[in-house]
Amino acid sequence: MALVELKGIVKRFGGVVALNGVDLTLVPGEAHALLGENGAGKSTLIRVMTGAIVPDEGSITVGGTTCRFTHPAQASAAGIAAVYQEPMIYPHLSVLENIFAGAEMTGRFGIVRRGAMAAVVRPLLEQLDLPASLLVRRMSSLSIGFQQMVLITKALMLNAGVIIFDEPTSILSQAETDRLFVIIERLRRDGRAIVYITHRLDEIRRIASRVTVLTDGRVSGTALTSDLDEAKLLTLMAGKASRDYGKPLRDRAAPAHGTPALRMAGLTRAGAYQNVDWDVPAGQVTGVYGLVGSGRSEVALAAFGALRPERGTIALEGRPIAPRDPAEAIRLGIGYLPEDRKLQGIFATKPLEANLTAGTIGRFLARGGRLDFAGLRGEALRLIGYYRIKARDETIGIGTLSGGNQQKALFARWAGQSLKVLILDEPTRGIDIGTKAEIHDFIRDLAAGGLAVVVISSDLPEVLAVSDRIIVMRRGGVVGVAEGEAMNAEAILASAVGADARAA
């Protein structure tokens, strides 16, 4: 297999520079871990490697030959394959067809030669310890773990020299993860280059011999895993854990006493979370930190009435509640700002005012059910001013605003309502530093005003900067609550990635 080198990759999207001169060398037979925060550029880099996007500058060399991928098929031909977290599949087709879609082996007249295809695939399945009976199963009937295995099989079929794994284990069980690692090891020994994107410390040690860290679109460090001890690795991953956002860290509130504003106990939902306890006191910011797939959003949605738990209790200010839909949760005083603002948050083609008042329309009704436009407009302007949303006026479409301003608008939507608990899910994802800091200020202000605020985030520095206490989740369970002295980056990261459970 060939050496793959990326040199000086630059990619811009509009005004944002996603990759700013990235160099990466993939050595055959080596497993290379790629780390980085959200927004650091990992996904973009992967997409460049697989030919899904074309870099603005830089080169990709495979075995000494410079390549230019304008279509994923070319990257496949060059032997580069990727296995994503959320596999792109054909749900109602069989496994065999998922592997061969678009590249079926055909005989005369275009008849698909299923037998021949199966014969080609079967030894690959054996390599991966998969039963041949898998071939006829419908793809959607497989667990995500097995679906990934199918995609790996596809990569093997392409005789991929480079296989990229994008956080594959975040939704896998322990058993599935172990199996995956066995496979990866075999692939590596076959002489393929493995790129492994992860946040998990234990996995880095198990899998990778080299580590590269991406920060803000640039390589901020690369080393052999053997040269790094645990502490150094943690620091590398935690990055600028003590980075401040230009404001001194607030005085953390003392541990609260009395009935918490929101208490969830024993919450369980198969496949998402188990035995989760959250105590969320009023007047404080409770951070919830964990890697993707740790179940944080699902737990939050339980309180919000959007995803009902199978077991457990939820209590609001001591009273048991069981909201059946978000409307009811809001009526009770619980708000939730979704992770994905584009798909679940904003009404992109609607004016800013409509977006800001989407939750409070009922408050602006005059006699006869008439909308009080002056009132709506006034509220919108008030929120725009208070949250310093950069928009010409309240009538422009929210889709034209920057990500940061959109997020502020969503924040304002909630802040304008009378709530007891507000859950923010990744409130500063994909936003510039300046706006991040502003939002952190807003969060602190809300808590200071008596609201119980929950901030779910995978950005460790953010969680540390903003929270009074931090709930740490891992694989659907709460592994710890950090307060006071225990709130430091290394300790939290350690429990989130399971450094302490490494012996398992």
Added chain:
Amino acid sequence: MHASGFDRTRPLLLAAMAVLALAGFAIGHPDILSGANFDSMAVFGVEIGMIALGQTLVISGGDSGIDLSVGAIAGLAQVVLGRLLHADVAWPLAVAVTLGAGLGLGAINALAVTWLRIAPIIATLATLFGYAGLALVLSGGTNIDLTQQSSWFLALGQGHVLGLPFQLIVLYLPLLAMFAFLQHGTFYGRALYLTGTNDRAAALAGLRVGRLRGAAYVLCGLTATIAGIVGAARLGTTRPDAGMNDNLISIAIVVLGGTGIFGGTGSVVGTALATVVIAIVDYGLSYNDFNPIYQAGVIGVILIGVILVENPVLARRARRLK
């Protein structure tokens, strides 16, 4: 920009089309501009226009919302009314019961779409079958004569107020005003627009998406029923297949009027203007002895033409948003 996504270009375009159409027909037959002809135009426009009002709400609710059964509801409503009148039920009561039935028919559509979660095309296709069939069953396949009914009743479709058709002044215009108010000036309207734009975000913002959309189907059933009642009064007879063409025409009017087929935009005001255009075109065609089939065909051409012209414009606008 307006919360409804309604901008000024579409109404201007429609107004221009209306004028053009009228002028075009007038060149051939100047007497088309007579009062009597306007009267007939208006009368036709009212019935199809009322159906289109309800359809506007359904389509703007998003998620491929559509009601293919509107014509069948109009027909079934006529038949129900006819049977009641023939059973010597007093006409105000008969009308009231028929309206109730219409709400029920709309409610069935609502349940099929929001509770059974059947795709609206299929659900309303099925109810189209069902309602049309019921209309035939209840009427025995024949028309029910209503010419002996109270003249107050017949005035619903044949009367005049201030020289203009009763159903236009007393029914359509107030209904239009109410729907416009509903869409642009009430909680429901605002919530429906948001739902049509992004139903996931709407649900997470606390809006009850199922109820909002369901209500649109119920209202659509109501407007179709009113149209059916007026039609029966106008002709003095009930026809079980009264509304068969109206399905297509109502959708054409709504789309022509600026309501995006995917929901979240558009206004009944646009629908009303489009109704005027279609009424003119339709009437002009029949005035020149073109038969209803031509009318439908021309409407088909207009519908496709408008979207073909509009798509590049929309695409450019979307690119600018990125």
Added chain:
Amino acid sequence: MSAAVMGAPKVPRLRLPQGHEALLLITLAVLVAGIGMFSHGAFWSRINLDNLFVSSAITLIPAIGMTVVILTGGIDVSTGSMLGLTAAIGGSCFAAGWSLAATVPVFLLTGAGLGLVNAVLIIKGKIPPVIATLGTLSIYRMIVFIVLGSNWITQIPPVLTRVFVVDHALWLPVVALIALGFVIVASLFLRYFRWGRHVYALGNNEEAARLAGIRPERIKLAAYVMLGLLTGFAALLTLGQSPMVQTSTGSGFVLQVIAAVVLGGTSLSGGRGTMAGTLLGTLVVQVVDDGIVLLHIQPFWNGVALGVIILAAIGLSSRRDAGGM
């Protein structure tokens, strides 16, 4: 299906989902048994069965094309008007004295051409399929009127009726055999040929399919044109069943076709469905129709029955799929 694949070890066929077809078979069996009983055996008479098979065949042939169109995620509601227009144009040729050999291609080409128009509007014009075909529905109907005026065409060569309807082979009217043949070919195509599998891939995940090198536009184009072609052929067969063309020929036909396909388990969102399902769906639709006549139920109940059946069948499977939020 026996088609042994190139002497390689057999890979067992894909298990059909949800036993939807089993449900249909049971429904069909119940219906047939019930109708057979209540009609005092009239259902089983030669005449009735022949009628049933002929009608089923005429619905089934376009339904095959419709299935493929819906599998790709589209839809076509103009089929009825296409049938009418093809019949009108072809019928005019007959009336003008053209021979059978010359006219049959006219039916097929016209159908394919009309399907092509739909395809271009949808693919190039980017008009949502429902809207585009609602538009062509009325445009085609208008052209029928232009072609026919208010005349009827009755000069249909009786050989059509003789060959397709009267003649039997294997106890079935020829037209039914033809339809069955088409279903088998279509089923084999979808199941065993590369382009057939691409149809499913496209319907399952258009994005992934495009990235995998499949060309969605081509497949969709072929689907709509094929539907047109099959509809053209069905028009020819219709003239065998009832040798005249009026302006209303084909009106309402599309509802039956779509009902048959959807009942057969093909999902409107694409990617899921089988020809066997469409066959069964067609039979259910036609048996209901037939039963209503035989049992002297007012024919008007047909629509109601069909509506209820569709709602029940799809409602049940929809609610099962819908699940949580």
